[in-house]
Amino acid sequence: MTNLIGKQLGDYTLVSVLATGGMARIYEAVDRRLGRQAAVKVLELNPNGQDEDDIDMLPQRFQREARAVAGLEHDNIITLYQYGEQDGVYFIAMKLIRGKDLAQELTRLRRNGLRMEVRRGLRILEQVASALDCAHQAQIIHRDVKPSNILLDANDRATLTDFGLVMRDTFDTTLGTAFGTPRYIAPEQAVHSGSAVPQSDVYSFATILYEVLTGQTPFDGSTPMEIALSQINDPPPPPRTINDNIPEAAEREILRALDKEPTKRQASAGELIAAVKHAYFPTGDLGTEYAIKTTLLQQTMPSPPLPPPQPAASSALAPVPRKRSSMWEIVAALGMIVLVLAVIALVVSRSQLNAGSSTQVPALAPTINAAQPLTTPQLALVGSTQESAAAATATSESVAPVTPEPTPAPSLLLTYDDNTFNLINTGAADFDLHALQFAHGSNLFDGSAVPRSTLPAGTCFRIQLQRTQSSLPDGCAKLYGATYLPTTQRFFWRNEPDGSPTFEIRIDGDEVSTCPTIARGSSSTCTFSLPPAA
Structure with a gap:
């Protein structure tokens, strides 16, 4: 693709490259008349590197994108300034959004082992849902809803962009063979x-919502075709198997939106996000949102003027009328006097006793102000250190050192069959999953890849084929997490392909036990112990 920096396209001078895609490049530009900055998307045709059909179709698709965006007015849809063609170069000038896209933010969080905070994610996706609903009301289908097409500014204001695959619901037919992005594409769109x-956009939107709440997309694979086939044929893993903090009602809504049949999904993205938000916040709690708005307002509004200085307290404050003492106050005062006299008598008595002793022990009674009530620490210190020392000696001689009971060795029950491998914590302590490895030849499952480091007592963790579903095994009160494998070739508990009778169990890389492998159609169980989690 030719570098066009410095070139004039319409009213815009291109000054730098912002991003490069498969068929277009986006430049930062300046409107020479208004002095306004803009983003200019440039489509360049390469006769040597593209099919003849694509060369004919791409300009039509590009123009259709411009017309679609121009017909939409919404705060969360990119604003279009100009469309044109110059010297064989097609371009669209749009509003320049300073910030990053949602894909970059999700990647940043994932690298740090984090998920996006729920309130933040729902606020962002509420804006995207509103933008999609606006497009759908105008009978425009985006067809490429994905995180990289959602721009975020410094205040998390979301802007939906890249309507390059847009199709009008009523009369357009698809141009060319483009079908969207495999990880986010709806099944019907992947077929044709x-x-x-x-509802195809609703499916893609639900996939983004799934990723925000779990940290991963429902389907993955080594090739785009493998992922697309999973979208068409496989049920998505329930999101609570990855993050059990997701409310059950939210999971139901997400799985409904990911149904293979478009008519079974929600009618709109707005309906989906509203239902999920209600599942998380049934009382409609807006406290965090209010706090954020208040903070922003305080940062932009001038501080109020300080009040004028007040005169001296002696002259400004009116005298406070004295209250008549109540009967309870008089009784409390008399009781305090009696208590003080009793303590003084106790001190004098102990001093006389100590005077007849051959060894003088100074009293540790603190100085007591009769005008102040006695506190518990003051009363505790009244007496002799001799008695305290004797008590301490008696305690040390009569109490044997306590030896802590050893922590019971935790145990793990493994149950496995053709498609599913269950790890059930049958002990009383947590298991350290991150230290655990299963190995069969070159096939290795590393527990450090599991999102949660510990497996609580009574719960289970599951490894299974991506498209299968099964009930919880006996002894498992709760499924604490799951990992889905795309193919049985990664099943370390199967005896294929080498016929090995066992697979290894390792802790921090050291073999601690072995368990029997199984043949296709068989099942087995195995028990062993692990060190408790630190």
Whole structure:
């Protein structure tokens, strides 16, 4: 693609490259008349590197994108300034958004072992849902809803961009063979791009919501075709198997939006996000949002003027009328006097006793102000150190050192069959999953890849084929997490392909036990112990 920095396209001078895609490049530009900064998306055709059909179709698709965006007015849809063609170069000038896209933010969080905070994620996706609903009301289907097409500014204001695959619901047919992005594409769209409906965008939107709440997309694979086939054929893993903090009602809504049948999904993205938000916050708690708005307002509003200085307290304050003492106050005062006299008598008595002793022990009674009530520490210190020392000696001689009871060795029950491998914590202590490895030849499952480091007592963790579903095994009160494998070739508990009778169990890389492998169609169990989690 030719570098166009310095070139004039319409009213815009291109000054730098912002991003490069497969068929377009986005430049930062300046409107020479208004002095306004803009983002200019440039489509360049390469006759040597593209099919002839694509060369004919791409300009039509590009123009269709411009017309679609121009017909939408919404705070969360990119604003279009100009469309044109110059010297064989097609371009669209749009509003320049300073910030990053949602894909970059999710990647940053994932690298730090984090998920996006729920309130923040829902606020961002509420804006995207509103933008999609606006497009759908105008009978425009985006067909490429994904995190990299959602721009975020410094205040998390979301902008939906890149309507390059847009299709009008009523009369457009698809141009070319483009069908969207495999990880976010709806099943019907993966089969045939022209089959997309508004609920196809809802499916893609639900996939982003799934990723925000769990940290991963429902389907993954080594090739785009493998992922697309999973979208078409496989049920998505329930999000609570990855993050059990997700409310059950939210999970139901997400799985409904990911149904293979478009008519079974929610009618709109707004309906989906509203239901999920209600599942998390049934009382409609807006406290955090209010606090954020208040902070922003305080940062932009001038501070109020200080009040004028007050005169001296002696002249400004009116005398406070004295209250008549109540009967309870008189009784309390008399009781305090009696208590003080009793303590003084006790001190004098102990001093006389100590005077007849051959060894003088100074009293540790603190100085007591009769005008102040006695506190518990003051009363505790009245007496002799001799008695305290004797008590301490008696205690040390009569109490044997306490030896802590050893922590019971935790145990793990493994149950496995053709498609599922369950790890059940049958002990009373947590298991350290991150130290655990299973190995069979070159096939290695490393527990450090599991999102949670510990497996609580009575719960289980599951490894299974991506498209299968099964009930909880006996002894497992709760499924604490799951990992889905795309193919049985990664099943370390199967005896294929080398016929090995066992697989290894390792702790921090050291072999501690072995368990029997199984043949296709068989099942087995195995028990062993692990060190408790630190």
